[in-house]
Amino acid sequence: MAPIISVQNLTKTYANGFEALKGINLTVEKGEILALLGPNGAGKTTLISIICGIANPSGGQVLVAGHDVVKDFRATRSMIGLVPQELTTDQFETVFNTVSFSRGLHGKKADPAHIEKVLRALSLWDKKDNMLRQLSGGMKRRVLIAKALSHEPDILFLDEPTAGVDVTLRKDMWNVVEQLRASGVTIILTTHYIEEAEEIADRVGVINGGQLLLVEDKAALMAKLGRKQLILDLTEPLERLPDCFAGNGLTLEADGCRLTYEFDADNEQESIATLLTRLGENNIHFKDLSTRQSSLADIFVALVGAAK
Numbered sequence: 001m002a003p004i005i006s007v008q009n010l011t012k013t014y015a016n017g018f019e020a021l022k023g024i025n026l027t028v029e030k031g032e033i034l035a036l037l038g039p040n041g042a043g044k045t046t047l048i049s050i051i052c053g054i055a056n057p058s059g060g061q062v063l064v065a066g067h068d069v070v071k072d073f074r075a076t077r078s079m080i081g082l083v084p085q086e087l088t089t090d091q092f093e094t095v096f097n098t099v100s101f102s103r104g105l106h107g108k109k110a111d112p113a114h115i116e117k118v119l120r121a122l123s124l125w126d127k128k129d130n131m132l133r134q135l136s137g138g139m140k141r142r143v144l145i146a147k148a149l150s151h152e153p154d155i156l157f158l159d160e161p162t163a164g165v166d167v168t169l170r171k172d173m174w175n176v177v178e179q180l181r182a183s184g185v186t187i188i189l190t191t192h193y194i195e196e197a198e199e200i201a202d203r204v205g206v207i208n209g210g211q212l213l214l215v216e217d218k219a220a221l222m223a224k225l226g227r228k229q230l231i232l233d234l235t236e237p238l239e240r241l242p243d244c245f246a247g248n249g250l251t252l253e254a255d256g257c258r259l260t261y262e263f264d265a266d267n268e269q270e271s272i273a274t275l276l277t278r279l280g281e282n283n284i285h286f287k288d289l290s291t292r293q294s295s296l297a298d299i300f301v302a303l304v305g306a307a308k
């Protein structure tokens, strides 16, 4: 099946000459959840804005369901729901009307039952007659999500959806995301919260300085780049590591009371078993043993750090 989004050699140079995107290539399959991770200013919002057709590319091409986002703007935009990073709402309109109006803007017939469903799912139903200026910041963010879902999009972009949001909304939001995914909606979100990406994404893209450093299946990424650590608390402190252990990922810490061992996630049995036998042969004994696996956060910091 053709990808639902295809980004080819995409570049963006802003009017002041700043190069925000430097040749992005990315394909997204229908129904997946892709998380884009990257530090402030990486180019996440720029990339999303171009895919959504609200900013123009400087070079390259973006296709959504086979349609060019510049030439076929109306067709592609109607398939997309965008929850923008910035809060922009008409303060003097009611919640219900704002969300209904948004549906109309995308050329869809009025459907109060759908609007009600969306508002209920986001715990906004009891505020439906309130004006937006009467809502709290988190509630306004919910309205942005409701607006993005008002026209039943095939693709949903969430640009930092959980910045400044409380635990309840975060939960509501992930419930909505799960339901949408179950109904076949493709979801792309940006976040600084790596745990979030770890929890809900199928694939993770890391973007920095306008370049996509990698896009990979989350599990594969963690298996590939995730290092495991074995920690051995020794029964007796060791003055120094015997020479036969030099250069194999073993380090002596905590005044000689602890040995840590870095190993690949894939071949753990063999390497740990070998190591423990060899330690025993060298009269090194331990009283406690634990393992630690690097998180997506460690991987992210290592990648972005290395690219600088």
Ligand SMILES: Nc1ncnc2c1ncn2[C@@H]1O[C@H](COP(=O)(O)OP(=O)(O)OP(=O)(O)O)[C@@H](O)[C@H]1O
Residues within 6 Å of the ligand: 014, 015, 016, 018, 019, 020, 038, 039, 040, 041, 042, 043, 044, 045, 046, 047, 085
């Ligand atoms: N209109 C503009 N004119 C000039 N430069 C811009 C403009 N908009 C964004 N930029 C620059 O482009 C770069 C990428 O910005 P972008 O908003 O895409 O980053 P981001 O990854 O979304 O960051 P954040 O995590 O802070 O939201 C930044 O260096 C920013 O200063």
Ligand SMILES: [Mg+2]
Residues within 6 Å of the ligand: 044, 045, 046, 085, 159
């Ligand atoms: Mg942004």
